[in-house]
Amino acid sequence: MVTNNKNEDEVKYAIECKNLTKKFGNFTAVNSSDLKIKKGELFGFLGPNGAGKTTTIKILTTLLSPTFGEAKVAGFDIKTGAASVRARIGVVPQEFALFGELTPMENLWYIGELFGMKKDGLKKRSEELLKKVELFDKKDIAAEGFSGGMKQRLSVAAGLLHTPEILFMDEPTTGLDPQSRIALRELTKSLNDSGITVVYTTHDMDEADKLCQRIAIMDAGKIKAEGTPKELKEKYGGxxxxxxxxxxxxxxxxxxxxxxxxxxxxxxxxxxxxxxxxxxxxxxxxxxxxxxxxxxxxxxxxxxxxxxxxxxxxxxxxxxxxxx
Ligand SMILES: Nc1ncnc2c1ncn2[C@@H]1O[C@H](COP(=O)(O)OP(=O)(O)OP(=O)(O)O)[C@@H](O)[C@H]1O
Ligand SMILES: [Mg+2]
The missing domain is CATH 3.30.70.980 (YebC, transcriptional regulation domain)
Structure with missing residues (x-):
């Protein structure tokens, strides 16, 4: 029987990278990454400072173009289908710029307007999301006095505003206190349980182990290994x-x-x-x-x-x- 592998792959994978490479001048920040992330997975990029995690995320979210190689996100090519990719993804960036003088509702309103969301849907969606990230009781307070954890949860709400299929979270727990870290991990897990594919970067090995179903270990731009935490430990853990x-x-x-x-x-x-x-x-x-x-x-x-x-x-x- 002849099967159409291409179609099957498109159904199965949220992200596919082939030989993905990013150079800044002579420096190679991402070096020939080959990777497939399945739909519905909570996938981790684990690596130290400078490993190339954010650069990879920026390429996959169409903020940077690769020097070589290809990638498909939600079934669309990042170069030829950038607008279709952007319509299907949400991003929680490493450095989230919220407007401190605005309330959570106003922040979401502003971002929603940028996305061209309709006004009536936007209010309902914002309220729903602020409930989900447990900021509803703070919805009308200026965000500048928020703790790191609260700001990060607002960033997650912003990333979810247009109901993405894939959510990219770049070191969301870095710099947070243990309780906020736990709360954010639980939120991430519940988003993934509701069907969203999550791409999550961290340099916290224990966090990646607890949270992620599969992991790519990155160092100096290279993917050194990929698998479930159990597989990686069995194969490379000594x-x-x-x-x-x-x-x-x-x-x-x-x-x-x-x-x-x-x-x-x-x-x-x-x-x-x-x-x-x-x-x-x-x-x-x-x-x-x-x-x-x-x-x-x-x-x-x-x-x-x-x-x-x-x-x-x-x-x-x-x-x-x-x-x-
Ligand atoms: N615009 C740029 N121009 C030059 N070099 C860059 C640029 N962006 C990133 N780099 C370099 O590429 C490498 C990878 O950076 P990247 O931000 O992807 O790492 P990271 O894994 O996200 O690290 P961190 O854990 O510190 O966030 C670093 O050495 C960084 O200095
Ligand atoms: Mg980074």
């Missing part, structure tokens, strides 16, 4: 660690533990025995506990430590770090 504190042990016992667990190394760190395991193994703690019990050795502590996205990032960028 495995798991087991930490043990025992009533007694000797070199022979350590060798036996190594053999039983299939560890690639055993270290004694001031009485805590660390076994490094290549890949996740089910039932490993139980197996070790049973073995030690049979030997009459008491286990004071036994812990399985999964690898983190930080381990993934360090492993993926090790070469570069060493060379600098």
């Amino acid at each position: 495995g798991q660690k087991i930490e043990l504190r025992l009533s007694r042990y000797d070199a022979r016992l350590l060798e036996e533990l190594k053999k039983i667990s299939g560890a690639k190394s055993v270290l004694n760190k001031n009485g805590i025995i660390e076994l490094k395991i290549d890949a996740p193994k089910t039932g490993i703690l139980h197996k070790l506990s049973r073995f030690l019990a049979e030997k009459g050795i008491e286990v004071d502590e036994i812990r399985l430590i999964e690898s983190s996205l930080e381990d993934v990032f360090i492993n993926l960028t090790k070469k570069e770090v060493k060379n600098t």
Whole structure:
């Protein structure tokens, strides 16, 4: 049977990039990015300062044109279909410029007018969105006294004004206090649950791990790896660690533990025995506990430590770090 892959792809993907590259003079800020983001996904760009996250977002939201390569957003080419792309996306920029002297309602009104939204629909939509971002009770107060979290939530409301299919959020939680960060993550999650594809940038590895369904790890303009947090940790995290504190042990016992667990190394760190395991193994703690019990050795502590996205990032960028 002949299938039309192009049509299937258009239905399936919110964003497709091929060899996307941005140069500023001789400097390459985004280097040959190939990426597909599925419709309905909460997708994260994770990378340190200067990785190229904002530049990527600016290209995909048609604010910058790429030096080479192609991208489709919501099924439209960013170069030939820029207006159609803009009609289907919302942006929460890294630096949101709200008008401090205006109230949330007035800010949304102003942005809505820029989009050419009709007046009656705009009031209803603004009220609905201010309820969603929990600013309805502040709707008629000038925004200049708002906290960082409140300003950021107003920025989200502005990004949602014309009911986008895809929402780009560029480091929305950077600089916020822990409670505001949690509130913004929950808001992001609920927007995604309601069907909006979310493209989210952050340099907070833990945040990306908790929030995003799939992640692209960016460093120095390059996408180093892409996958679900679980896949990335399994592939690049360097495995798991087991930490043990025992009533007694000797070199022979350590060798036996190594053999039983299939560890690639055993270290004694001031009485805590660390076994490094290549890949996740089910039932490993139980197996070790049973073995030690049979030997009459008491286990004071036994812990399985999964690898983190930080381990993934360090492993993926090790070469570069060493060379600098
Ligand atoms: N207009 C520009 N002209 C020259 N260089 C630029 C320009 N915009 C960005 N760059 C450079 O491109 C690189 C990537 O910048 P970008 O803003 O995309 O990084 P980022 O991942 O968003 O970082 P951050 O976490 O700090 O926001 C940086 O080295 C930056 O200095
Ligand atoms: Mg940025």
